[in-house]
Amino acid sequence: MDDPGIATLTKPAADTPVAAAQAQRGEAPALAVDRVSHAYGERKALIDVSLTVPRGSFVALLGLNGAGKTTLFSLITRLFDTRHGRISVQGFDVSRQPSAALAELGVVFQARTLDLDLSVRDNLMYHAALHGMPHRQASARADAVLRDVGLPDRARDKARQLSGGQMRRIEIARALMHDPSVLVLDEPTVGLDVASKAAIVEHVRTLSRTRGVAVLWATHLLDEIEPGDHVVVLHRGKVLASGEMSDIVAAARAADLRSAFRALTGIRPAAEDDA
Amino acid sequence: MSATECTDQNNAHERDRPRHPGQRPMSIAIGTMPLRHGLTLRGYSICMRGVMWREALRFLHQRGRLISALVRPLVWLVIFAAGWREVLGVSIMPPYHTYILYSTYVVPGLLAMVQFFYGMQSSLSMVYDREMGNMRVLLVSPFPRWFLLVSRLTASTVISILQCYAFMLLAWLWGVDIPDAGWIAVLPALMLGGFMLGAMGMVLSSMVRQLENFAGVMNFVIFPMFFASSALYPLWQVQQSSPILYQACLLNPFTYAVELSRFCLYSTFNPLALAVVVGCTIVFTAGAILAYDPARGVMARRPGAMA
Numbered sequence: 155m156d157d158p159g160i161a162t163l164t165k166p167a168a169d170t171p172v173a174a175a176q177a178q179r180g181e182a183p184a185l186a187v188d189r190v191s192h193a194y195g196e197r198k199a200l201i202d203v204s205l206t207v208p209r210g211s212f213v214a215l216l217g218l219n220g221a222g223k224t225t226l227f228s229l230i231t232r233l234f235d236t237r238h239g240r241i242s243v244q245g246f247d248v249s250r251q252p253s254a255a256l257a258e259l260g261v262v263f264q265a266r267t268l269d270l271d272l273s274v275r276d277n278l279m280y281h282a283a284l285h286g287m288p289h290r291q292a293s294a295r296a297d298a299v300l301r302d303v304g305l306p307d308r309a310r311d312k313a314r315q316l317s318g319g320q321m322r323r324i325e326i327a328r329a330l331m332h333d334p335s336v337l338v339l340d341e342p343t344v345g346l347d348v349a350s351k352a353a354i355v356e357h358v359r360t361l362s363r364t365r366g367v368a369v370l371w372a373t374h375l376l377d378e379i380e381p382g383d384h385v386v387v388l389h390r391g392k393v394l395a396s397g398e399m400s401d402i403v404a405a406a407r408a409a410d411l412r413s414a415f416r417a418l419t420g421i422r423p424a425a426e427d428d429a
Numbered sequence: 430m431s432a433t434e435c436t437d438q439n440n441a442h443e444r445d446r447p448r449h450p451g452q453r454p455m456s457i458a459i460g461t462m463p464l465r466h467g468l469t470l471r472g473y474s475i476c477m478r479g480v481m482w483r484e485a486l487r488f489l490h491q492r493g494r495l496i497s498a499l500v501r502p503l504v505w506l507v508i509f510a511a512g513w514r515e516v517l518g519v520s521i522m523p524p525y526h527t528y529i530l531y532s533t534y535v536v537p538g539l540l541a542m543v544q545f546f547y548g549m550q551s552s553l554s555m556v557y558d559r560e561m562g563n564m565r566v567l568l569v570s571p572f573p574r575w576f577l578l579v580s581r582l583t584a585s586t587v588i589s590i591l592q593c594y595a596f597m598l599l600a601w602l603w604g605v606d607i608p609d610a611g612w613i614a615v616l617p618a619l620m621l622g623g624f625m626l627g628a629m630g631m632v633l634s635s636m637v638r639q640l641e642n643f644a645g646v647m648n649f650v651i652f653p654m655f656f657a658s659s660a661l662y663p664l665w666q667v668q669q670s671s672p673i674l675y676q677a678c679l680l681n682p683f684t685y686a687v688e689l690s691r692f693c694l695y696s697t698f699n700p701l702a703l704a705v706v707v708g709c710t711i712v713f714t715a716g717a718i719l720a721y722d723p724a725r726g727v728m729a730r731r732p733g734a735m736a
Contacts, residue, residue, distance in 0.1 A: 252723075
């Protein structure tokens with residue numbers, strides 16, 4: 155899949171050392187969002203947003219509801235076109251080479267998107283068919299991803315019989331069916347209890363670490379972010395800060411991420427659940 | 430064979446099938462080997478079959494939908510047609526060679542109604558909130574969007590044709606006369622009609638937000654189009670009572686879907702109906718593809734609509 159020419163298509167933001175290193179190696183980052191703006195009529199949802207997810211890394215997109223996270227996800231998944239700026243997945247421009255880009259992309263939407271009347275396995279098989287995967291291969295792959303999310307015994311159950319946390323795990327399994335290099339998740343823990351939340355976060359982190367899947371994790375919850383994480387703070391359509399969590403905290407001359415976030419946005423993130 | 434053996438103990442019969450020459454053994458361990466499938470012809474066919482298979486599964490799982498899809502036209506046939514039988518005599522007119530009972534006249538109209546309801550339901554379900562997610566799952570497939578939409582339309586058309594045949598069987602058991610050759614000859618008409626009505630629903634689904642609940646669609650789209658057509662009464666009778674309504678019927682594409690089925694059912698060719706249905710199918714399908722095109726579609730202007 156690696157095309158030697160792709161490095162010229164993307165210009166990784168030079169503000170991250172990892173991305174710069176990759177550019178030196180001639181490798182496009184897993185996901186590059188380059189000066190992207192988007193407006194719904196008069197209302198500007200994204201203003202000049204740039205971010206980079208290096209291959210195999212975990213990047214948290216931190217923003218309150220309404221910050222523009224879902225719009226950004228709609229652009230990354232090409233629900234609609236990026237009119238200003240450029241987005242590329244593994245070096246494939248989402249607008250110009252949508253098929254190649256989407257084949258590399260696994261998506262977990264904020265809304266529940268399992269077909270509740272279908273069995274877990276049928277949901278996975280449907281997704282595999284949408285990626286043109288032959289039946290036998292898809293079948294073996296479904297077993298593998300179900301094992302991987304720890305739900306191999308639920309394959310025959312209807313999706314509606316699952317708990318919220320289990321549904322999310324199945325959605326993650328589904329997003330991995332076609333073995334993408336990038337996994338983007340839009341507020342994957344919304345509506346889950348504390349234990350399920352922690353399990354999902356841990357699971358995706360493990361995936362990123364052991365399988366080399368690059369992850370863009372959108373959230374408004376500070377406790378889902380770990381000290382070593384690369385964080386992008388999105389607020390009212392603009393990127394306010396981007397870098398390692400400790401750097402962001404230091405740059406804001408704050409004690410922790412919570413106060414750094416407050417200093418950057420002027421908003422208390424404590425009330426995030428109903429923001 | 431070795432790669433699958435260790436992974437798939439359950440599918441012994443699958444393992445015994447001979448592999449195609451040149452097919453490489455695959456590893457299913459996550460992340461060890463890329464599973465890219467490219468947009469090969471086989472991939473296209475797998476994708477379309479997957480969309481159809483899902484539509485069929487959904488339809489079978491929603492038994493209420495299945496039953497109401499058959500009960501609706503039967504109510505018209507059994508109750509409405511019985512009541513109108515004496516009021517409305519249908520004289521000899523093409524494609525019929527003799528006087529016919531009203532129940533015979535109304536069958537093609539009801540076939541078109543079955544397709545109309547299902548096509549609308551299926552297309553509009555794409556924008557219902559509950560179903561929104563499913564649309565997004567479809568649209569992140571790497572296959573071109575026009576192909577995904579055409580697959581979806583093909584799937585809903587096939588399901589609606591199965592419903593039509595189930596209805597024809599029940600009508601036949603009820604005593605309605607259906608020519609033997611008509612069972613086969615009507616098939617192309619049903620394919621075209623189903624596609625046209627589904628594509629129309631898809632265009633509507635993208636255009637009009639107020640129509641996002643089905644009751645609104647029934648009131649403002651399905652009933653007017655159904656009544657202002659040749660489905661329930663011959664157009665010459667409409668013309669006698671209201672020339673304006675007659676003009677409306679002539680401008681209604683649904684009329685031509687009904688007439689195409691009616692003529693095909695009696696193995697008669699109706700070039701005008703065919704031309705209108707084919708033309709409308711092309712126009713509506715193109716409209717649906719444009720509407721869902723990421724570059725110029727309506728979605729980019731509808732904040733939150735697809736969230």
